[in-house]
Amino acid sequence: MIGFLNALPGAAAQGIIWGIMAIGVYITYKILDIADLTVDGSFGTGGATLVMCMTSGMGMPLSLLMAFLAGCAAGFITGILHTKFGIPAILAGILTQLGLYSVNLRILGGANLTLSDRKYKLLVNLKNIYPSLVVCVIFTVIIIGILYWFFGTEMGHSLRATGCNASMARANGINTSRNQIIAIILSNGIVALSGALLSQWQGFADVNMGRGAIVIGLAAVIIGEVIFGKIFHNFALRLTGVVCGGIVYYAVITFVLRLGLNANDLKLLSAVVVAVFLAVPYWKKAWSENRSKAVREVK
Amino acid sequence: MLEIKNVYKTFNKGTINEKKALQNLNLTLNDGDFVTVIGGNGAGKSTMLNMIAGVYPVDSGMITINGTDVTGMKEHIRAQFLGRVFQDPMMGTAADMWIEENMALAGRRGQKRGLRWAITHKEREEFKEKLKELELGLENRLSTKVGLLSGGQRQALTLLMATMKRPDLLLLDEHTAALDPKTAAKVLELTDKLIEEEGLTALMITHNMRDAIHYGNRLIMMNEGQIILDVSGEEKKKLTVEDLLAAFSRLSGSEFANDRALLSK
Structure with a gap:
């Protein structure tokens, strides 16, 4: 138990980093109402780009910017595949993600690339847990702040309308294809930024680091909604809930690992947990509909 | 104001589900016209409105609004001219x-x-x-x-x-059909009031013949993708439901078939 408590701050930092990625997932999954699987690739692209930029001599701010832009580029491809090539969003994301695997290998020049915390000044690193936590929180606050502002603007409103009711959006003069592209770009930029933070945290970028990212992101979004959905109505608070969902997710993972779960079985566990959480609202609805039908029949 | 010239539209061309929705449709609206549209099942009423709004492209023909050729214009760009209310109350607003x-x-x-x-x-x-x-x-x-x-x-x-941002043309696609009779009547009154006050040009599809006669200054009847009857002014005011049914069987050579219209006669 002591060991678990000691591991908590580290889990929280990692949870926040994945929580930032989950904010990206929130934009596509919740606001745009599509499941964008690009993230499994663009997360790694962000990490790879940052490590590559840093090791080739760029400063931290510029490297972060490059990672963000690389993610945006990935999102742009998915957006084009979906809106201009007419490929269903899920498939478009899978295609980009597959292609990104090769791209990420090219960026890294191999399967992985080390980013030594002794050679470079890193923002977050598992050897400096508490300062890292502070940095993670600052990043989260800035990102949520910017998104809160953005989704309150005319353009932000039109993005929300696009996800909520595309026919209505078009009837009101909103270019829904363009908006979908913008939202997917923004989402993947944030995902890549989160990948850039994780590569610093673990001190290397790996071509497989984004595998299953979408599932973790969905887990964070859903956990955030289940736990905080009833209290958090404001948009900024809801995004905070998503990040908290990431923290809860990582705390749970840390806990079950401490209990002796084989780390190799983690992905299976994550998949099962997310599947159940996705199913619960559906079951609930089906159950309540059945009940009201039964009540009517009795009457 | 609105001009529809020789517009054709066929769905599922070349398949057994081929449906000629519009066949050489021609219609000209004047400024301030409030036109009610009636017709049987599959007469092309909704298709006409969707063509004007640009939901899908026409096969051939031309549509102009206020002198601007909008035939090839995308739906969201055309929206600057149009106000739209749909049959499904869920469709016109963003629920979340x-x-x-x-x-x-x-x-x-x-x-x-x-x-x-x-x-x-x-x-x-x-x-x-x-x-x-x-x-x-x-x-x-x-x-x-x-x-x-x-x-x-x-x-x-x-x-x-x-109607908040004054539309050049208001398109109403059976917008009261999904409501209960009392609410439908209220929404219809409101529609009439808004159109009257703002002096809007409007096209309103309805399945209710009495409403079609009562509201607006002009009435058109559609059948098989064409306009078969176009009455306005004094002549329209004198119309009765019986007149319309007789006109329909005379002009189309068949009985008027619209499930909802027959129920609400």
Whole structure:
């Protein structure tokens, strides 16, 4: 138990980093109402780009910017595949993600690339847990702040309308294809930024680091909604809930690992947990509909 | 105002489900015309409205609004000319967004949407004023999600949104069909009032022949993708439902078949 408590701050930092990625997932999954699987690739692209930029001599701010832009580029491809090539969003994301695997290998020049915390000044690193936590929180606050502002603007409103009711959006003069592209770009930029933070945290970028990212992101979004959905109505608070969902997710993972779960079985566990959480609202609805039908029949 | 010239549209061309929805459709609307549209099942009424709105492209022909050729114009660009209310109350509003957010979206129809704040204080006051006129108590619920409103409330709101930024042409696609009779009558009254006050040009599809006669200054009847009857002015005022049914069987050579129309005669 002591060991678990000691591991908590580290889990929280990692949870926040994945929580930032989950904010990206929130934009596509919740606001745009599509499941964008690009993230499994663009997360790694962000990490790879940052490590590559840093090791080739760029400063931290510029490297972060490059990672963000690389993610945006990935999102742009998915957006084009979906809106201009007419490929269903899920498939478009899978295609980009597959292609990104090769791209990420090219960026890294191999399967992985080390980013030594002794050679470079890193923002977050598992050897400096508490300062890292502070940095993670600052990043989260800035990102949520910017998104809160953005989704309150005319353009932000039109993005929300696009996800909520595309026919209505078009009837009101909103270019829904363009908006979908913008939202997917923004989402993947944030995902890549989160990948850039994780590569610093673990001190290397790996071509497989984004595998299953979408599932973790969905887990964070859903956990955030289940736990905080009833209290958090404001948009900024809801995004905070998503990040908290990431923290809860990582705390749970840390806990079950401490209990002796084989780390190799983690992905299976994550998949099962997310599947159940996705199913619960559906079951609930089906159950309540059945009940009201039964009540009517009795009457 | 609106000009539809020789428009054809066939769905599922070359398959066994081929459906000739519009066949050489011609229609000219004058400024301020309030035209009611009736016709049987599959007569092409909705297709005509969707063609005008640009939901899907025409096969051939031309559509101009206020002298602008809109035939090849995308739906969201054409929206600058049009206000639209749909049959399905769910379709005209964004359910997860607030009443004021929906109205602000509609208020910027045809304008560039940039990074300015989406709703201003001044607008909020205007929204309240407009909602008050609906007499549905919505003026105190600006930050209620539209999804929580009833079908009638949503249709009334959609109507308000469609006319908030004055449209060159208002398209109403059986917008009261999904409502209960009392609510339908109320929404229809509101429609008439808005069109009258603002002097709008409007095309309204209805399945109710009495409504089609009672409202508007002109009535057209469609059959098999064409307009078979076009009455306006004094002649329209004297029409009766029986006249319309007789005219239909005379002009089309068959009985009037519209499930809903027959039920609500």
